[in-house]
Amino acid sequence: MGSMFDSVAIDATTASGPIKILVIGGSYGGLSAALNLQDLCRGLAPRCGPAPEKGTEQGEPKPEKPTSKIAIEITIIDERDGFYHLIGSPLALADEPYAAKAWVKYADIPALANNNITVLQGTVHSITPRTKTATLISRDPTGQTSTQTRVLAYDYLVAATGLRRVWPVVPQSLSRKQYMLEAGNHIRACAGAKHGVVVVGGGAVGIEMTAELKTVMPHVAITLVHSRDKLLSAEPLDDETQDTALRLVREAGVEVRLSCRLDRTEEIVDEDGDKCLRLWFAGGESMVGDHVVMAVSRSVPSTSYLPREVLDEAGYVKIQASLAFPVSDVPNAADHFAIGDLVRWSGIKRCGGAMHMGYCAANNIYQLIRQRRDGTTPVWAELAEIPPMIGLAVGKKAVAYWPQAGTTSGEDVMKAFFGDDLGFTICWNHLGLGGDRKVATA
Template identity: 25%
Template sequence: MGAQVSSPEGVHVVVVGGGFGGIAAAQKLKAEGLDFTLIDMRDAFHHNVAALRASVQPGFAQRTFIPYAETFGDSFLQGRVDRVDTDGQMVVLQGGKEVRYSHLILSTGTDGPFPGKFNTAASFQSAVQAYEDFVQQVQAADSVLVVGGGSTGVEMAAEIKTEYPDKKVVLIHSRIALADPGLVSSVRRQAKEVLLEKGVELLLGHKLLNLAELQLNVTRRNTAVTTDKGETLTTDLIISCTGLRVNSAGYASSFSGSMADDGALRVDEHLLVEGFSNVFAVGDCADVREPKMAYHAGLHAAVAVTNIVNSLSGKELTEYRTGNVTMLLAMGRDDGVGQFNGLRLPRCVVALGKSRDLLLWKSWREMQQKQP
């Protein structure tokens, strides 16, 4: 890291969203000596890489939430962003509170169904309890239907079958290939092999009808569901792992001219939002053509903060360049598949590198707190 700069008068960076990109940006701002405020609607960072383990293993959830205030002190503000006043350079929270910014980093992430995502205004205690309650639903079910065979669905099915090998687990997916399209085909095939080895039943090329009308995350014995191919099956518990969407609610009214069709913010090579010289987008809400991953969010954050520092000192801005995809899928605590820079890794390497601890150690270290 370069020489630390003292925060010049009038410089105040606001980071909206305390996910992986947000905390990485906040830590780098803190290290650079820049005045900042990190805003999130929760009081604790959610290491949602481990959310699915917290969904099946009692007592695990408390390790996946890390209080913001203990790390960032008065530089953390809990609240939900209502809009951004770009003319006045103010972030406006629900309730009317305004936070002035000289530079803005938007890191609002994506939203999706619980338990994979937990984008709810909640305290640490209530968030942990939500996962503990979900574990009880999983334990009460003899059969579970996981809807969606992207990376989250694949990991969810594997977690349940690993923790509860006697339960019937069915994974339904509208496509034939599983997991993220950014993975090389051999890794996607390997994910399928691991699921079959664990005893997960696969229903590929089928789409569940009336998903929006079904009761999710609650055990109701022998619930009948039908697919678009006319297949009918019964299950006790339905878990949705589909429908991720960009969290654009806090900025949509102010940046409508800079938004892609999916709500992400169009950015240049410096991660500056299109049409702005002091607003950056990092992580899932940045319209960058690469898989939406915690790892990428951290890389974005480093570029954004470096460019704020460079702009203050008159230096040339840094460019963000996408590389070959590195992605690891935890297939339960004892197995995994993945690739590093586009090359497939041995399953044992992924299991050791990610699956056992789900990289929790990294977030606790970054937040400079001790894991319970």
């Protein structure tokens, strides 16, 4: 039987030359790992590292100042042709100018230009930890898969491929051009919904989506339907946070129906002869709408390319506190790291967590390189237990919960957590995507 692939190109092995780092997934976690590692190997303080203590040099990392420069080559592989600000998705799918801002092609990210980071567009199909190779199915510039595969050799690997999320939780397009069409079609369908839009699922995504739609399209009736008697019912959050989210989403002008389970939808014709939908709920109630958006979470880890031994039953990577693969489960486990949404760890999945894990993995790879090259004693960055924390944008206000502050809400919380562009500038600046950093002269 012939191979499913046309040809296989094997890249040079890593026996000599710069140390090769392969980062799979170029979102918050993957970009953080790549850029922090690049900082460390250039003798700079890692951009997402701990804040400097008073009296120390600006940006000085703890526990060790990187003094030695190391030649590395970082390859980031992503299915998309750019960084998509996922947090902004509810607004990107309501407002076209914001949609244009929320997806930046990798080629247009200044921090990735003119340095030792290469971004390839494609899907990683499998990795072989024993040989330290990854098989990539390439994509052409329009985002179409090809049957061309490449085998890439690496010294260290970072898996940062997050969760697979369904439409319209996230756009499914893989190129910016296609994504603008996808978002535009959705926005026009919602804006023209004379009987309104019904969003099913009162988790974080459904709440944010309805509030953004209502804020951008105040003329459209927006309804949020949830099967339980509290919003955010699947999250480990207290009543106060759940009740505040309900208050804010209602204040934003969204009609909320709790304890309401969608049974079926039926296409009908209204009094003007226009097609619309009747939504039937368990219990016999019904309502009319034009557009139904399913925001029920069905996200699964995008880890099918990883060895089964490192995954739990649900497909999450069983990391150690150092973010390395579990020892003894696969060969070379210590040189393989997993970060971001795809790891099995405590806490609600958050982009701040993904960026922090990216920094930790970068530090730990740097420590391993130094140990092997210079005989230094590694100082690991380890993940602590993460308590439930959340920041939720609800129209012009936000609700937040974290253990020290409890539940807070209001426009000031929105400003602090999301700035005025649903966190785009905060994340862009935290990752330092706007420009290259100066190489230390010391």
